Amino acid sequence: MKYDAETFLMETLKIPTVNGKDDERALAVFLRDFLKDCGVSAVVQEIDSKRANVIGVLEGKSKETVIWNGHLDTVPYGKMGEWKTEPSVPIKKNGCIYARGASDMKSGLAAMAYVLGTMKKKGYVPSHTIYFCGTCDEEKDGLGAKQLLEYQMLGEPALLLIGEPTGLRPGTVQKGCIWLQLKIQGRTSHGAYPEQGVNAVEYGIRIFQDLKECLKKYNHEILGEPTCQITMAEGGIAPNMTPDMAEFMLDIRVIPGITTLMVSEWTQEIIDKYKAETDGQLKAEVHIKNDRQAIEIDSTNPWLKKLQWELELKGLPKERTGINYFTDASILAKGIPNTPVLLFGPGQPEMAHKPNEYVEIEKYLQYITVLSRLF
Template identity: 60%
Template sequence: MKHYSEEEFLNQLLSIPSVNGVDDEREIANFIAEYLKDCKVNVSVREIDQRHANVVAVLGGKSKEKVVWNGHLDTVPYGKLSQWNTDPAVPAKKNGCIYARGASDMKSGLAAMVYALGNMKQRGYIPEKTIYFLGTCDEEKGGLGAKEAVKEGIMDDAVLLLVGEPTGMKIGSAQKGCVWLKMKTKGKTSHGAYPQEGINAVEYGFEIFRKLKEKLSEFVHPLLGQPTVQITGIKGGIVPNMTPDDAEFMLDIRTVPQVSTGEILRYALCLSQTYERNTDGMLKTEFTVENERMAIETAPDDLWLRKTEWVERCMYLSASQTGINYFTDASILAEGKKDLPVILLGPGEPFLAHKPDEYVELKKYLQFIEFLNKLF
């Protein structure tokens, strides 16, 4: 077996391209599996299609109670190479940091989990709980890997889900959900000189969006703040001198635990029905949920959360809690498991995700490996 130091192992993962939609994500799954096999860990690659695979490893504990460690295998594209000061495909070390695409989001968290698990097995350590490591593909798009893992029953009977997403080693105890809501409005065309004779589908669509945003701003979470609602796509208009009678809007809504997708749809329908009545039924609206990820919150008195805080204090870390604004595979893996504690914690920095010159501090990467050894 080739021996890697913690830093060398991180560099190996960063050197394997796994850009979502471009690269074969099975390559990094196979590398992780071979490494863990060499460490004598029970591991398998679960192929999904010609480009996607999950990797699942199990380290038996003193108890059969299952804790799940999750990290995703894929990254976003590099973006404009001219905006990088280093090659995003080749890890580069500068001033105690490793630069590469995925360094923060989230191959540093992934590498730490794999390295810690292999090290536990090599030194004969038996954890209190049975540890399931789940490396998922396609997190950056549709969550294909997480969905397959749920179908396979990997999350069944889990007592904890730990996700190594970038938090700067702060404790993520709440995560915003996400709804991509498509809104179609149909009105009535008219001559541009006589707008009062038409029903402007674009203007009414904007008005419904504005009112929905205003309504959702009433909900405030102590860690996550308010929901956000923005228009991320719009189609509409015929020619400059005609009132548009059709429009389509794509809304990106980031939710908090107090408001569900069903409630958002009810608010939207109520608003649209008000405008339909005001136009004598000539305005028609239609809503379609294109993507949905639930919001997550772990109870403040949860024992795993308290233990996480205790371990961080023992390591002289802040032990402060934070909210996660982006969605993760946790929203799929924990779906329907209301009482499952979910903790998001990793060495990367959320403000560096998806940006040029992405990096991770080596100190925090090593701290995360130590944290995993102490928590379990």
């Protein structure tokens, strides 16, 4: 094999894939060529000139399939002055590798590709046919995951394994994400006579606060409460005028049991209440700009139990964990229903999207061992 595990991760991190800026396709080609050199059947699934997926297939003893998924792209570097190293150049230091994408999630991605290639090189035939799917554009619109669902050979997988950073703990649940846009129309008036107007900004805030209270009634044993915050707001005409137009974007992170339909219905009920309060003078439009469902695997699932067993054998924590951010699992699980999803990766979730991002080399190597044994 051309690379050892560490070197392979370093080479993966050397290919910049900042979403919207760099050529994600370059990493897809690199991973395809590595897999093909190992004898694995692999293709690049083109999307556009800068975006592509990579799909590798290792035939198993049965026709049952499992999917290993990781994303190719990273977020931007942020403020360069906050980095102690060059984010586009991986550096080994104090038992860690520092670079953008080290935790989120090129360490999980590289490990999956490396394990698949190693299996083929050693002539090992897994019990299930394994599809390694590296997807682009996860950090924005999920174009890669959506395109992957067009690939007709995935079948009905027995498991979807996502290599997102979980610190080597079994991730059994992730929050969904809804971006809800509110467009509020009220009635303007002189600032000295607010009672003669309908303040679109104030009513937008009331709608937000009421929706937040609805969400607070729900709780999850691992994820806790759903969250809701205003992330964008616009409104107002002049300092001395009641604003008759306002627009808000809400970022809502939901837990299992809360659907987008439920959130939409709650929002409409709240709007209807304030319409009645203003004798129909208040008007509001609701638009869903992002719809990522929450994901959870049953605590008795055999794949989860097997993973926990392997972690225990290695002396690693087997307690379940959850993640608050969305992943490609929310797209893939919707397109491949009834497929259990496990989140499991070597990166540290708290390092995602931060300066001085790193992955511990030991955890990366332990992940490779556990992944190899699991399949």
